[in-house]
Amino acid sequence: MSEPVKVAIIGSGPAGLSAASRAGQLGLSHILLEKTDHLSDTIFKYQKGKRVLATPERLDLRSDCRFAEGAREYILGNWDEDAVNNKVNVVKHAEVTAVTGQKGAFEIKTAKGDVYHAETIVLAIGTQGNPNRMRCEGADLPHIIYQVDDPEDFKDKHITVVGSGDAGIENALGVAEEALENTVTILNRSKDFARAKAKNVSDMMEAAENGFMSIRTETQPKQVEPGWLTLETPTGDEKIPCDVIVARLGSVAPRGFVESMGIEFTGPDREAFPKLSPTFESTVPGIFVIGALAGYPLIKHCMNQGYDVVEFINGNKNLTPADEKDLAAIFANLPQKKSVSEWLDYLRERVRIFADVSPLQMREFMLDSKVAYYRKGDVVFEKGEPGSSLFAIADGHAEVEVGPGITVPIEQGSIFGEVGLISGRKRGATIRAGADSIFVEVSRTAALKLMAAVPGAKRVINRISLERQLLQIFKGGLTVEDLAPVVDAAEVERVPAGKVVLTEGEQGDDVYVIRSGSMVVEKDIGGKPIFLRYLPAGSFFGEMGVLSGQPRNATVKAAVGAELIKLTGESFRKMLAARPQVREATEAAVAERAQMNNFIESRKATYSSAVDLYSDTASFIMKEGLGEATDALLIDENLCVGCDNCEKACADSHEGLSRLDREAGKTFAHLHVPTSCRHCEHPHCMADCPPNVIHRGPDGEVFMEPGCIGCGNCMRNCPYGVIRMEAAPPPKPGLLRWLLTGFGPGPGEPSPKWTKKQLGDEKPKKIAVKCDMCKGIAGGPACVRACPTGAAIRVSPEEFLSIARLQEDAG
Amino acid sequence: MASLFQRRRGKATQTERVRERRHEGFLRYANFRWAKISGGLCLLIIVSYALIDVTPRPNGGSWYGYTLGTIGAGLILWLTALGYRKRKMTSDHWSLKAWTSAHVYLGLSLIVIGTWHTGFQLGWNVHTLAWVLMMLVILSGLYGVIVYSTLPAALSNNRDEMTQMQMLEAIRAFDRQLHAAAQPLTPQDTAPVLAALDEDPFAGGIMARLSGRYPHCATAAALRALGASRSSDAEAREKVVGLLSQKEVALARLRQHLRIRALLEIWLYVHVPLTFALIAALSAHIISVFFYW
Known part of the structure; x- marks a missing residue:
């Protein structure tokens, strides 16, 4: 039992500590509850000496605690001092198990049975959850660790991994690297590894076969002692030497705990966050949520929120958030002068997609956006330009150039640029300001976040984009009104890679528009599927069936996971009937496609092997995932002499690290797909980047700007294994010096041995390294320029699989 | 002659970059x-x-x-x-x-x-x-x-999507399995297997590298010796023979790879x-x- 406090803060990470410090400074009665015996457990668990980065740089820190880039120890030391100086009332070993009561009288129970009373609660528990602990004798010894940050920290050790899920297996494989000379044992309580991915299990089995680790099934730890571990095996107890125990027994995600308090989330999926007001208050009055749990994974955000939330609780209504100055800068160049909150309200009132957005969300979206004033006639973007941002019209109107001299207006409140946002393809038309206008440019990430968080915005964007896509495809004087019945009846379908959407010979009259991903069209010729065409996002198929009423004349299947818009044949036919020009245009497109089908069929007779090779090559390319590529490196192994000059050029054009592995990768008919970035249409690496530094550049390249925190998410998310986590090597002596005196490692990536010798004991931070298509290098991609024989080419799938190439190859 | 340079492109810019897309050899x-x-x-x-x-x-x-x-x-x-x-x-x-x-x-x-x-x-x-x-x-x-x-296509065919490191790794994997499998053999049978384990895949000298012939290959010698041997347990011996022939295939691939690479490089010396x-x-x-x- 304790005295009731004004505010109880749960979790002492950057957010919680900053909140408690503010409360201490304000003299508010408060309590900071921490489940471990130290502050900020997440950062405490970083490996020794790890550099913690202070991103985003443009954001000012507003906290009573210090924070600047530095080593883990330095930062933790500062915070310990700050906690004392700010008179923070911290209770350690206080793991909160239940929260009851309501605003003004909450009751907080801890695992030890203590009860605390508070008027308000600040939840700052992060997203890490609680790792399940070992339960046997000696489970509290310090050589039991619950995560492995860097396998290279362990050398020549006896390591036992407990737990047979993916995390355990991955850690075991990491420390079992041959060069580390560890003796690794992995324990599994049951007989098989049912919880882990098949790939991990097979890798582990292979490692065991090769003698890199031993697998002990039906075995669990019984007693932990320094240097030794006693195992309980089916044949009795056994004592093995053990210097380190890695326990990966799963963890309890915090969501269940948060929901048990009655707090609602924005949705059922894993990415959802608690619903919050502008003052971080959750759906339970009196409980505030900040930090990573609220969706802000960066330390600086967390600390600022800690400060702000206590100010709000203390009744400070005039507090402007720390990002106020950044927002003010965003609006600074507009002709009208308004305050930041007036601008935000103005945009929310006038733009349809912002209507359902909360003020807090609005602030965040605007930070990733630009607002600009355009004079009548100014070009916003040109047709064919790469770009993935979304534009919203706050004032004035825009004009789309649909043909030479023909423009279509887009009214105030609407949006444009959504095609790039949804499909990642280049801009489909030139857009100009139709009057003096104000346009908001929302970055791709912010727009995707907006669609995920605000269902209303998603609906509006989807509807508008579908209308536009159809207008662009079918042209011919079609209006939004003509389309209404088609759009109303349309359905969005997700298809996994390889799934057949239309089957040759079947009846059907639905028309499909590819919203994202890509499709391949095949035709059965002589009992063999022959590749006819690659359809990128934005194209349509199935129209022949509607026009002719004949069965499908080719099979269409997804090259990669794709999103399709299915239009019913009936509504489509009605639309065609209403607009004869559209019918003509569609028929023209059909004729063109039919001509190509005929061409391939005719070639099949004369150049059967060329057509077969073309078709097989196309299937290989699709199987390698190049269907989602926008620009990929291919190597013709009829020409490649294996000099690796491409890799050397790559390393020398960047920070001394090569972003491609020429030799690795699959090969078909001497066409080799090396391990190198394909600049996917929807980059998997972008999906979860905490500092949001992966972007698509003006040439379509997916690149990383400085600010990587080294978390490795992008590397894990990339299905093609093209991202490395590596520190840049020190600068090399010049080329002439190497040529003349042999001093230095020579061209290309220096050997790890040389780098190590140069660095001595220094261990620079490893960050993600990926191909940026030689962004900013006037000569273009170095790998291709540096190929002495012409084996290396960079192409997009549609260029590579063009009919021109077939004709060229056929002679 | 000026017409030969017709296709020379203008100065590269950020938005319209020079890109080598044409697929043609040197x-x-x-x-x-x-x-x-x-x-x-x-x-x-x-x-x-x-x-x-x-x-x-x-x-x-x-x-x-x-x-x-x-x-x-x-x-x-x-x-x-x-x-x-x-x-x-x-x-x-x-x-x-x-x-x-x-x-x-x-x-x-x-x-x-x-x-x-x-x-x-x-x-x-x-x-x-x-x-x-x-x-x-x-x-x-x-x-x-x-x-x-002429040689790049052969290099590509021989390596069959394997990298040089993977080829070496495959040989090392067979060595480890051989080491374990040869334990039950008699000392007389073990000796050639140990010699095969000690063999450096890169050894053999420049002539062997260029010709691809390794007459003193310890793995081949061990295969011959064990094939002729009647001592040790037949099952254990068979397992070792199986592993040895797998290793021989892996070695042959690596040697062919090294041979083609050597032929592609030797002239530069x-x-x-x-x-x-x-x-x-x-x-x-x-x-x-x-x-x-």
């Missing part, structure tokens, strides 16, 4: 542009040599000879610069493929330029030494062109040092000409 580069230039040059020299009557006789020391000599010496220095160009990753637009193409065809044209420069006066002196060295460099280069256009010898002889030739002619 020999066919730009529709044999450099073959045409070089062939034209040779033709010009042969025809003009026949038409121009140099008195008292065609000779390196005539005005015509000096012209050819200067062109030839200049070309030799420029052709040598390929080694630097290849390694210097400057950011402007250039294509190493174009350089290689020009290097090959202009290098071949030196046969005509150099030989016609001599006026067919050859003898036992430093001047002819330079000519001989030049011809040797060209010959070694010719070998390079031939292997570059002749081509490059001879080039430097040529430049030295050429300097001696030029200096002696100006001092003693």
Whole structure:
């Protein structure tokens, strides 16, 4: 039992500590509850000496605690001092198990049975959850660790991994690297590894076969002692030497705990966050949520929120958030002068997609956006330009150039640029300001976040984009009104890679528009599927069936996971009937496609092997995932002499690290797909980047700007294994010096041995390294320029699989 | 000749970048542009040599000879610069493929330029030494062109999507399994297996590397020895024999890989040092000409 406090803060990470410090400074009665015996457990668990980065740089820190880039120890030391100086009332070993009561009288129970009373609660528990602990004798010894940050920290050790899920297996494989000379044992309580991915299990089995680790099934730890571990095996107890125990027994995600308090989330999926007001208050009055749990994974955000939330609780209504100055800068160049909150309200009132957005969300979206004033006639973007941002019209109107001299207006409140946002393809038309206008440019990430968080915005964007896509495809004087019945009846379908959407010979009259991903069209010729065409996002198929009423004349299947818009044949036919020009245009497109089908069929007779090779090559390319590529490196192994000059050029054009592995990768008919970035249409690496530094550049390249925190998410998310986590090597002596005196490692990536010798004991931070298509290098991609024989080419799938190439190859 | 350069692109910009998309090898580069230039040059020299009557006789020391000599010496220095160009990753637009193409065809044209420069006066002196060295460099280069256009496909077929590291790793994996599987064997049977385990896949010397024949291969010897042996447990021996033959296949792949790579590289060990010898002889030739002619 304790005295009731004004505010109880749960979790002492950057957010919680900053909140408690503010409360201490304000003299508010408060309590900071921490489940471990130290502050900020997440950062405490970083490996020794790890550099913690202070991103985003443009954001000012507003906290009573210090924070600047530095080593883990330095930062933790500062915070310990700050906690004392700010008179923070911290209770350690206080793991909160239940929260009851309501605003003004909450009751907080801890695992030890203590009860605390508070008027308000600040939840700052992060997203890490609680790792399940070992339960046997000696489970509290310090050589039991619950995560492995860097396998290279362990050398020549006896390591036992407990737990047979993916995390355990991955850690075991990491420390079992041959060069580390560890003796690794992995324990599994049951007989098989049912919880882990098949790939991990097979890798582990292979490692065991090769003698890199031993697998002990039906075995669990019984007693932990320094240097030794006693195992309980089916044949009795056994004592093995053990210097380190890695326990990966799963963890309890915090969501269940948060929901048990009655707090609602924005949705059922894993990415959802608690619903919050502008003052971080959750759906339970009196409980505030900040930090990573609220969706802000960066330390600086967390600390600022800690400060702000206590100010709000203390009744400070005039507090402007720390990002106020950044927002003010965003609006600074507009002709009208308004305050930041007036601008935000103005945009929310006038733009349809912002209507359902909360003020807090609005602030965040605007930070990733630009607002600009355009004079009548100014070009916003040109047709064919790469770009993935979304534009919203706050004032004035825009004009789309649909043909030479023909423009279509887009009214105030609407949006444009959504095609790039949804499909990642280049801009489909030139857009100009139709009057003096104000346009908001929302970055791709912010727009995707907006669609995920605000269902209303998603609906509006989807509807508008579908209308536009159809207008662009079918042209011919079609209006939004003509389309209404088609759009109303349309359905969005997700298809996994390889799934057949239309089957040759079947009846059907639905028309499909590819919203994202890509499709391949095949035709059965002589009992063999022959590749006819690659359809990128934005194209349509199935129209022949509607026009002719004949069965499908080719099979269409997804090259990669794709999103399709299915239009019913009936509504489509009605639309065609209403607009004869559209019918003509569609028929023209059909004729063109039919001509190509005929061409391939005719070639099949004369150049059967060329057509077969073309078709097989196309299937290989699709199987390698190049269907989602926008620009990929291919190597013709009829020409490649294996000099690796491409890799050397790559390393020398960047920070001394090569972003491609020429030799690795699959090969078909001497066409080799090396391990190198394909600049996917929807980059998997972008999906979860905490500092949001992966972007698509003006040439379509997916690149990383400085600010990587080294978390490795992008590397894990990339299905093609093209991202490395590596520190840049020190600068090399010049080329002439190497040529003349042999001093230095020579061209290309220096050997790890040389780098190590140069660095001595220094261990620079490893960050993600990926191909940026030689962004900013006037000569273009170095790998291709540096190929002495012409084996290396960079192409997009549609260029590579063009009919021109077939004709060229056929002679 | 200007029309040959028609396709030269404008200055690269950020939004419209120069990109090598054409899929053509260095020999066919730009529709044999450099073959045409070089062939034209040779033709010009042969025809003009026949038409121009140099008195008292065609000779390196005539005005015509000096012209050819200067062109030839200049070309030799420029052709040598390929080694630097290849390694210097400057950011402007250039294509190493174009350089290689020009290097090959202009290098071949030196046969005509150099030989016609001599006026067919050859003898036992430093001047002819330079000519001989030049011809040797060209010959070694010719070998390079031939292997570059014939061997890559074989290299690709042999490695079958494996990298060199993976090939080595596969052999190491068989070694580890052999080590375990050979435990029950008698000492007499173990000895050849141990010898096979100790074998360095890179050993064997340059001749073995280039020919792909390894008569003293310990793995093959162990296979023979165990095949003939009747001691140890038959089942254990069979397992070891199985592993040994798998290792032999893996070794054969690696050796073939190393062989093709060696064939693709060996000529450079002749081509490059001879080039430097040529430049030295050429300097001696030029200096002696100006001092003693």
